[in-house]
Amino acid sequence: MKNALKLTVAAASLSLLSTTAVLADGPGPVVVVPPPVTPEVFNWTGVYAGLLLSYNTGSFGNDTNFPGDGEGDLDGMGYGGVLGYNFQSGNVIYGGELTYSGLEVDGAEACVNPTFECGVEVSNMASIRGRVGMAAGERSMVYVTAGWASADVFAYTDDFGVVGRNGESKNLSGLVFGVGFEHAVSDRFSLRGAILHHNFNEGDFLTDVPYTDIGVDFTTIEVGGVLRF
Numbered sequence: 001m002k003n004a005l006k007l008t009v010a011a012a013s014l015s016l017l018s019t020t021a022v023l024a025d026g027p028g029p030v031v032v033v034p035p036p037v038t039p040e041v042f043n044w045t046g047v048y049a050g051l052l053l054s055y056n057t058g059s060f061g062n063d064t065n066f067p068g069d070g071e072g073d074l075d076g077m078g079y080g081g082v083l084g085y086n087f088q089s090g091n092v093i094y095g096g097e098l099t100y101s102g103l104e105v106d107g108a109e110a111c112v113n114p115t116f117e118c119g120v121e122v123s124n125m126a127s128i129r130g131r132v133g134m135a136a137g138e139r140s141m142v143y144v145t146a147g148w149a150s151a152d153v154f155a156y157t158d159d160f161g162v163v164g165r166n167g168e169s170k171n172l173s174g175l176v177f178g179v180g181f182e183h184a185v186s187d188r189f190s191l192r193g194a195i196l197h198h199n200f201n202e203g204d205f206l207t208d209v210p211y212t213d214i215g216v217d218f219t220t221i222e223v224g225g226v227l228r229f
Contacts, residue, residue, distance in 0.1 A: 042139045042184055044086045044093045050192075050226035054078040056105045058218025060120040062202070066155070066211040067109035067118035074107030074120060074218065082224065084131070091135040093143070099127045103151065105218065108158070116208065117158045122216060125151035125198075127176050139184040146177040149198055155205035155214050167207045172216060174200035180222075188228050196220040 056078055061071035084097025101124075108119030126149065133143030156167025180194030202215040 041091060041135055043088065044133075044135075044141065044184075044228075045088045046228050047083075047085050048226045048228045049083045050081065050224050052078075052080050052082055052099065052101060052222055052224035054080075054101060054220045054222040056103065056122075056198075056218045056220045058105075058198075058216070060107055060155075060214065060216045062211060062213040062215065064213075065112050066214055068112045068114070069109075072107050072109040072118065072120070074105055074122070074216070076103060076105035076122075078103040078105065078125070078220070080125075082226070086131075093133040093135065093141055094131060096128065096130050096147075099129070101125045111157060115159055117160070118207075118211075119156055119158065120214070120216060121154040121156075122218075123152045123154070125149060129176060131180075133182070136181075139190075141182050143180050143182070144178070145180060145194065145196070146175070149174060149176040149200070151198075151200065151216075153200070153203065153214075153216055155203075155207060155211065157207040157209075159208075163208065168205045170203050170205065172200040172203050174198065174217075178220075182226070190226050190228070192224050192226055194220075194222045196222060 057075040059071055060074050063070040078101040080101030082097050082099045086093055086095040103123045103125050105122040108117045111118040127147055129145045129147030131143050131145045133141040136142050150171055150173040153172045154169040156165050158165040176196055176198045178194050178196035182190050182192040184190040197219050199217045202213040204212045205214055
């Protein structure tokens with residue numbers, strides 16, 4: 001009986017000593033997990049202005065007799081500026097802009113009478129466009145744009161010296177739409193690029209003879225730099 005009592009006391013003593021040792025060592029290290037870092041959305045809100053450079057390629061004609069087969073190719077460069085304003089709601093950026101470009105876009109092909117050349121020159125284009133974009137990364141956005149554009153179009157015939165160039169200039173209007181990308185290099189300056197399509201209404205032109213329903217459309221690759229205020 002005495003031996004059993006001694007064993008019980010010894011076991012209780014060992015248990016107490018073990019508990020005391022654990023308490024003396026203290027609890028294990030506490031691991032703190034930091035909250036996930038959410039990238040800050042760049043602020044695009046405000047007025048902006050910039051310079052634009054473009055390459056344009058497309059077609060002209062009236063599908064019948066201007067030029068001889070009814071359709072000709074045109075291409076050329078453009079340069080100008082843009083003025084606009086952005087609003088922002090979270091990752092969505094929207095607004096509108098005005099653009100003006102001096103174009104040197106032209107094309108010419110043989111008329112029905114091959115001693116004459118039928119040609120078109122496009123210049124002085126302006127547009128008003130809306131934009132809706134989404135933030136893509138911390139300082140970039142992708143956007144779609146659409147609006148109205150107008151340009152000075154000169155349609156002519158040329159017999160290479162007998163009578164010379166004879167034509168008429170008119171202002172044609174139409175639709176412009178496309179997609180683009182913009183990246184903020186700094187808090188105030190960004191680079192942008194877009195692919196746009198211009199589709200102008202048809203017009204009647206008096207050259208050596210009247211030609212009806214001459215249309216112009218072209219695709220534009222546009223790049224530029226924008227300064228925000």
